[in-house]
Amino acid sequence: MPQGFLTWLDAQQGRQYELHERHINPAFVKTIRTIGFDRNYIRGEGEWLFDAEGHRYLDLLTGWGMFALGRNHPRVRSILEQVLSRDMPNLVRMDCSLLAGLVAEKLVSHACADSGQGLSRVFFCNSGTESVEAAIKFARCHTRKPRILFCDHAFHGLTVGSLSLNGSEFFRERFGELMPGTEKLPFNDLAALERALQAKDVAAFVVEPVQGKTCEVVADGYLEQATRLCHRAGALLVVDEVQCGLGRTGKWFAFQHWREAEPDIVCVAKALSGGYVPVGAVISRAAIMDSVFDGMERCVVHSNTFGQNDLAMAAALATLQVMEEGEIPSRVAKLGESTIARLTEIGRTCPFVYDVRGKGLMFGIDFRRPESPLKLRAAWDALHLLNEGVFSQTVIVPLLHEHHILAQVAGYHTELIKFLPPLTVSEEAIDYFLVAMRKVLDNLQRPAAAWDTVCTLAKGAATQLTR
Numbered sequence: 001m002p003q004g005f006l007t008w009l010d011a012q013q014g015r016q017y018e019l020h021e022r023h024i025n026p027a028f029v030k031t032i033r034t035i036g037f038d039r040n041y042i043r044g045e046g047e048w049l050f051d052a053e054g055h056r057y058l059d060l061l062t063g064w065g066m067f068a069l070g071r072n073h074p075r076v077r078s079i080l081e082q083v084l085s086r087d088m089p090n091l092v093r094m095d096c097s098l099l100a101g102l103v104a105e106k107l108v109s110h111a112c113a114d115s116g117q118g119l120s121r122v123f124f125c126n127s128g129t130e131s132v133e134a135a136i137k138f139a140r141c142h143t144r145k146p147r148i149l150f151c152d153h154a155f156h157g158l159t160v161g162s163l164s165l166n167g168s169e170f171f172r173e174r175f176g177e178l179m180p181g182t183e184k185l186p187f188n189d190l191a192a193l194e195r196a197l198q199a200k201d202v203a204a205f206v207v208e209p210v211q212g213k214t215c216e217v218v219a220d221g222y223l224e225q226a227t228r229l230c231h232r233a234g235a236l237l238v239v240d241e242v243q244c245g246l247g248r249t250g251k252w253f254a255f256q257h258w259r260e261a262e263p264d265i266v267c268v269a270k271a272l273s274g275g276y277v278p279v280g281a282v283i284s285r286a287a288i289m290d291s292v293f294d295g296m297e298r299c300v301v302h303s304n305t306f307g308q309n310d311l312a313m314a315a316a317l318a319t320l321q322v323m324e325e326g327e328i329p330s331r332v333a334k335l336g337e338s339t340i341a342r343l344t345e346i347g348r349t350c351p352f353v354y355d356v357r358g359k360g361l362m363f364g365i366d367f368r369r370p371e372s373p374l375k376l377r378a379a380w381d382a383l384h385l386l387n388e389g390v391f392s393q394t395v396i397v398p399l400l401h402e403h404h405i406l407a408q409v410a411g412y413h414t415e416l417i418k419f420l421p422p423l424t425v426s427e428e429a430i431d432y433f434l435v436a437m438r439k440v441l442d443n444l445q446r447p448a449a450a451w452d453t454v455c456t457l458a459k460g461a462a463t464q465l466t467r
Ligand SMILES: Cc1ncc(COP(=O)(O)O)c(C=O)c1O
Pocket: 064, 127, 128, 129, 130, 132, 155, 156, 157, 158, 208, 212, 240, 241, 242, 243, 244, 269, 270, 467
């Protein structure tokens, strides 16, 4: 490789799809090409992506939620550069990292600020799924009970433990036997939870306060009652805030919207990365961690090689500082509320829109077969005959092609389009999004023109590219 790495890299531009097709994931490339998403992005700044042709795109997908501060936040980058320039020892392993201690201190202070008293220990890992794996192990070790409860439509990651808590058959099937002792419950159903806890053999109930796949929010009173039911049965309440945590819903942690919710374990990841370095964290009551690491011999009985690495910790610290100084959670609460309200208004103008829901800057539009007019119902049926999951593409495709807005389908075989803007997104960008959304929804009601293109694009795409 020649000396100037970036010059060399620039010379390779344009080869990415061909390389991925050959060496990484041809099915993915086929899907991206089929729906015309095979752009050549070369730069990211805040809520914007730029392609090689000089087009600007509004990023409401944020890398599945990790760019909470937008791309290349100058403060996070500067802190990372400073850390890199220091030649720090990093991951000595037979010492204690100052950076990790400082991140833990901040996470704990925010977790305990409202409800959440007693969440005083942090375990660091490298991803969301790894944080859920740790939560499962910690809960079993602390309670010495076998079963784990989870919710319908839940998404907690794709490694075997977290996959065993996945609420969708699509992700589970074909991977053989998953972890035993798990049980799926309907979301927001306290009676089902109470029944499942009856035998007192449950280690944990794992729940997303706002579900990533559905944008459904826990009902008022649900987490409080779940706390009570779990604790009465000797089970732990684990809230998975990998996606909805760290300001995303308008509080530092989503569970803090409900004052008497008292989770025992909180999982975070995505946003903590500052958009730069993979990281995950499990925040837990001290007694739980003490059961796991209960002596010198077992002090690394659950551990990993890369956890607490300097760059991840510096990115996390920088992220938390930026969020604190910008009072990001309160900003999100206000902007999210007005955005969801405005989108709901727009949704009322379109018979395909069934619901607009979410919390803060995590929201989605749910579509359904319209009762009337007949013309639209027939168009819906025709599209579903073509491909079960294709309707959502009639929204995300024109959003990208005509308005340069990047969004995602939230779940497999669902009709929900989800939006996860950066928490720092400007009000102007939100205005731009809402105007575009209105146009896309208006166009959906003129099937002939808009749908022809989309049908052609979507015909070959048997997948919805969902996570
Ligand atoms: C709620 C939730 N938990 C866990 C995960 C898994 O995180 P990761 O992809 O970092 O493993 C995700 C990822 O989307 C998520 O949304």
